[in-house]
Structure formats: structure tokens, C-alpha cells
Amino acid sequence: MSGGTSNFQSNSRVVNWIEHRLPIFSFLDSQLHQYPTPKNLNYFWNFGSLAGIVLVIMIVSGITLAMSYTPHTDLAFNSVERIMRDVNSGWLIRYIHMNGASMFFIVVYIHIFRGLYYGSYKAPREILWMIGIFILLAMMATAFMGYVLPWGQMSFWGATVITNLFSAIPLVGDYIVQLLWGGFVVDNPTLNRFFSLHYLLPFVIVGLVFLHLWALHMHHSNNPTGVEIKDEKQDTIPFHPYYTIKDMYGLGIMLIFFAFFIFFAPNYFGHPDNYIMADPLVTPPHIVPEWYFLPFYAILRAFTSDYWVYQIISLGGTLMSAKLAGVIAMFASILVLLLLPWLDRSRVRSAKYRPLYRFFFWVFAIDCVILGWVGGLPPEGVLVTIGQWSTFWYFFHIIIIVPVVGILERPKPLPDSIAASVTSAPQAAE
């Protein structure tokens, strides 16, 4: 890792002995202590470290839950209830884990939208951004498989619906679905492998997080002005104590928010049907995924055979079925973000100096909320149309608006440096 050289010195012989063989002290000193960080980061920059902390909370609570959980279709539901009722503090750990999943997505979504607003994905941070998207994908897979483990009605039918997505793949689709299930329906083999992978993937995420941090420390944090660090003395402050204390303060706020849900609304994010044991013969009347998947679910459902976007991309329905188009669109809605660094042609990063982009950013954010809202309601009447137009706008924004605005927009003048923006700030106070 580059960035921030350490002038680490110690008088301890033990420390120096270790340092000579494994330079871990100077490494930590340069990356966490002296690490130069833009002095003007606002509170939106807290969400990266918050996500890391929530990941740790999820791993710790998950490992402890696994000590009492039984991955078997006959026993899983009751083993979860035993955790809730008989295991010491079991209810607390389970509610931490359940609500922690929602907290993780809240924090990460804010983190992603911060990146979109301030142009953090732009050169030279493209790989940093892409690793972030892979983390999001791994999180989604982990969350989906975790939701199956309590073996309630939503677990079972969610697993059935989502694994059936793969049947849309031409020729090998049905084979892949059987491979995923280990049988002819979602059953015990499926539950067992989901448990195995749900335990594995968080550690993959940890690995990706380290790559994410490595890439971050290569070129340092972006900042609200989007102007690169020019003079380390003027523009930056050491990470410790300035950002360690700021991160801790932000953590305190987040934990209060988190604790409110754990203790006073523990099932708010959940679904009542998941407190009914899985019944392979009865589908609940209205299946919805967890809230963090709703926008993507809306995109999936938007693709009906009479959807005009589908008609165009499938050349009038000849190229692929609407089912396949929906599945492709759902995955594409995330994968397209990988291209963002190249789609955005603007030389200015921060939306602060890009009035037109800023307007479209907020339209896009509202569009995502509408997608989530539509995704949670039954696909009836005008909701179908709203969902289809919102889906169109999602892709239209990323593929067309972002490049076009980047070329046409006339950005406001940028400050000369981070330091200059800070000293002139008071007069710009809103």
C-alpha cells in the first residue's frame, strides 16, 4: 500500500524486534494513524467505516447463532425459536442479526449514493468502485441465503422464486436450477448448502473489503469538492485522532438507531409470514422479498410481454422471453454500475459543482425509492405502469443521462484546493 509514509519510531525492544521481521507497526501507523485524509470530509464519509463495523457485528452474531441453529428442514424453524426462547440472550443475538442485515444495507446504500453524488467512482478510483459493487453482490447473495435459514414460509417461497430465476437461462436453465436445489424442489439439500454458503460468503466479503481499502489507500479518499489532494500539509489531517473520533461519534448515532429497532420494533423490517413454518404445498398470497431487494424485484417484474422496452430489446419478442429479459435486467441493474466510471464523461467529480447532474441525481434517487415502493406492492393496475417507467428511467439515467450530461453540462468553477474550499466555506454557509 502506498500513501502516507510512516516515520514510525519505538523505544520498545519487543516492538522493534517484531517490526524488523514483520513491519506491522509502521504499517498500521501509516495506514490508520498518520494516514493523510482530506480535512473537509462531511458525515456522509462515515458510512464506509460504519459498514465495516456492521459487517463485524453480523459475523460475530452470526457465528454465535450458528452454535444453536440446526440446518435441517424438520428442525430449523424450531431451532430458531429455541434460540428466541431458551438460549441465553438468544433473542437479543437473533434480533441483532436480523436487524443488522437491514442496517448493513441502509449504511451501504447511503455509502453508494454518496459515491454517486460526489463522483467517487471516477479515475483513478474505478477499481475501488468496482470492488464495492462486488461487495454489494456478495452481500445480496449472503442476505438472500440467510433469509432462507429460519425455514419460514417466506424463506421457502423466496428461495423457490429466486432460484427459479435461473430457469430463464436458455437450454441449461432447468439443469442449473436442479443443481442449485440438489433435488426437484427447494428442500433439505438446498437448506444445507445455503447454510454452508451463508457462513462462507461473509469471509469473502471481508477479503473484498480489504481489497477495497487497499485501493482506497492508494489514492486516498475523495472529498466533497472532488478536488484531489494537492498539498498534504494544507489539505489533509491525520486519520487519527480526527477521523477515528468522528467515526466513533457516527457509530454512536448509528447504534442508537440500530438499538431502537432491535429492542422496540424488532420485526419491523421482517415479514409476518416468516413466523409460519415452511409449507411446500401452500404459497402465501403475497410474496415480497426483504425491503433491500425491492427495487430490483420491481425491475424483474416490470418485464411483461407487453412492456415496450422488452419489445424493443427482444426485437418484438423474438430474441428472448420476457421472463429472461426480466432476469437479465435485474442483474444488469447492478452490473451496469460497473461501467459508471466510463459512462460519466465529466471531468468534474462532485455534484456540488454540477447543477444539472445534481438535479438528475435526485431524480434518480427518487426513482430508486419509487422502484422499492412498487416492488413491495402487488403488481396491479397503475402500479405496473409506474414500475415499468421507473425501470426505464433507472437504465436511461445510467446509460444515457449520465454520459450526455457529462458532455453537455457546464460545471461551476472549482476551488483551487481542498484548503481553499474550507477557508472560503463560512461565506457560503447555508
Added chain:
Amino acid sequence: MNMKKTLTAIALGFGILAGAGNAQAAGSGPKPPSIEWSFNGIFGTYDRASLQRGFQVFRNVCAACHSLNLVAFRNLEAIGYSEDQVKAIASSYEVQDGPDDSGEMFTRPATPADHWPSPFPNSKAAAAANGGAAPPDLSLITKARGAGGDSALRVSMFHPGGFALGADYVHALLIGYKETPPEGFDLPPGKYYNEYFPGHAISMAPPLGEGIVEYEDGTAATPDQMATDVTTFLSWAAEPELEHRKNLGIKVILFLLVLTAMLYALKRKIWSDVH
């Protein structure tokens, strides 16, 4: 300052947006009235007298057809029965055990460690005895119906006008029967019309007739009283940790407020020399 307002708005937005699972509560039937349950809100606790009356209703009425698999007799100590009372209640039920040394299953009086025995040996038998519809287990009923269990937050983007909890639904269902279905409603034979049941045609006969239970504490056993009591009991059965949870929650949040205030003061102090 503006930043903080945006952040607060986003956080609140996520809180409101995300009660998505509750979307299913929308749909058939009127919204059950919201009851002021003793266990509602941040400081709510279960009304002990109501719990014991509700247990009486459950034992004498519901338990004839419904199981309560997740509750053990020992758990009854939490609703105010002594160890000896629990032993006496348990021993009045027979549970199956075995096999014994000759390989036979046998029954014996239940002990406090046993779970509540099911009225039917399995779900097929339960369905056969009840016209094809097995009565659901009641251990989690208030968490699994309506918008689910206890929640201090009762609005979501899907229910901007607020939503009713599972307890509200169960209470409404128990007294939501109509003698005659509305004009034009085709009630299948063997079904009953219930205003709050999805689809309205329910297999359960109206369970709470006037005076079907005589309360030990002398409370008048009106259907509404019985519905309130048994729903309180079933809410406890579904969320036995509720009181401990809320109590701990208040302490945790108070602690976090103090710690966060200290962190904020420290942050201000440390950042005071940054210009």
C-alpha cells in the same frame, strides 16, 4: 447543518420506507381496530391478570383444537404461576413418552419441562377432524398474522396511515363473526362469515360465546373481554422476551445516548484546531 438535516431525513426515510414486509397486511377486509394493549409502546408490559385469564380461555376453549407447540409448562412461571402450580397444571395433562424397555410407547403425566401437548397426533389427523383445515399452531400467531408482532413504529411507506399489529388482528378476528353474511356473499357450507378473515369464509366456528369461561378472578367473561385476554396470552406466547427486551432496550439506549454525547464533545474538542 444542512448536511445533518439531509442525513436525518435520509435515516428517517429509510426507517419509514423499510417496513416493507408489512405490505401484505394490505388487502382483504377492513383494517382491524388498534387496541391499546398493555404491552404496547416502549414501556409496555403484559398485564398479569389478563395473561392468566387469557390462559384460562386458551386452556378451556382454544386448546381443544389448537396446539401451542413452542410453549413449555415451565414457561407459565413467567405469567405468575408458582412452581407448584405449574407442576399441578402440567400433571393434569398426559404426554406420550417412550419407547420403554419393551419397545412400547406409553403416556405419562406431563412435567414442567414438557411442551404443551397437541390435541391431535399430527397435522393430518387435525385436518381430518376439522373438515380438512388443520387449526394452526398458536405459539406465534400474533407474530405471524396482520403486520406481525410488537412494534413501536407503526407506519411504513406502504401504510402511510399506520398499520394494525398481529394482536389487533387476532382480537378482531375472534369477535369479528357475523351471523348472516352480507347480501350476495356465497358462504360455502361448513364455513362461517368473518369480517376480518382474508376471504371472509373461515372454518373456525365462533369460539367465544358469552360465558363460555367463568373467570377465576370474577371478571365478567364477555366475548370482547375474553378476546382481549386470550390475545394478550397469545402475544406473550409469541414474544415471551418482550418485557425483558424493552427493559434492556431502555438501558441500552440511555447508555448509548450518554456515550454518544461524550464522543460528540470529544469530537468537537479534537476538531477545534482544524481550520
Added chain:
Amino acid sequence: MSETASGSAEIDEQTRRDFLIWSTVAVGAVGTALAVWPFIDQMNPAADTLALASTEVDISQIEVGQSITVIWRGKPVFIRHRTQEEINAAESVDLADLPDPQTDDARVQKPEWLIMVGVCTHLGCIPLGQKSGDPKGDFGGWFCPCHGSHYDTSGRIRKGPAPNNLPVPGYEFTSDSTVLIG
């Protein structure tokens, strides 16, 4: 004058800052410690496990000279209806000969009933001697095949690597024919 004043103000400021740092660290550390506890406590026996901590056994069918093994807390418990010779043998031992001195009297509530946990005190194997054909060791009681510990008719260690006598669980005779273990 002014210089010393500002100097002491600086020191004052420094002290206040240090105080704030250390009190915040202390409060945070206490909070962390309290938060860690549930994650450790969840490994302790759960409520349902504890509720099964006692076992009631019908002993009316056990003939003199016979033994049965019952499960208590997942462990085997030996219940032996001892013969008069076995009782005599157990009572007549000189305490000086015992690695873990204990009178037979202290190990039984009724001399004819010997009740003890059947787990060798060496490394947790289950000693032989419950069935009529089993080796009973040099002292007519139990013999642990894992590392050769010999127990006498009172379940006391007599020979071999085990350090202690077979432990006696808490129990009571709830009637002439039943015993409640635990």
C-alpha cells in the same frame, strides 16, 4: 504575567481534554464489555437444557444384585441394587487403603441402593461392570477398560490412574419405588 496565565490556561485545557478522552474511553470500554457478555453467555446451558436437569427413575423392578443405567443430563447414571456381601465388602474396607478416602456410608442414602455417575474420573470413559458378564475389576465393582481403573462395590477408586471415586449425584427417594436424580 500574561505568559504564565496563558500557559496555565493551556495546561488546564490539556487536562480537560485528557479527562474527556479517558472518561469516554472508560465508558466505551464498559459498554463493550457489557455487550460482549451475551455472546459468551449464549454458550451456557439453555433454559430447556436446565429444565431437563432432573430425572425420575422407577427402581421397583431392579432385583437384588442387578444394575441399571439411566441417563441424567446426558450422562450415564449407575443404579445398583447391592447384595448383602457387596454391602459388607464396601463397609469393611480400611479407609487407609483408599486413594480417595470415603466411607461407604457417606456414599449411599440406603445401603442397598448405590447411585452414582458412571463416568470414570480419569478421562471420562464409561466403566464396565453393569452387566452380569462384564469384568468387574479386582474389587468386584467396576473396571474401566480405557486405562485400567478398578472401582470397588461402593464405586470407590482402588487401583489404576483415576484420581477420585465415581461421583454421587444429588438424588432423593420420592417413594419406595422411585428416585429423583438431580
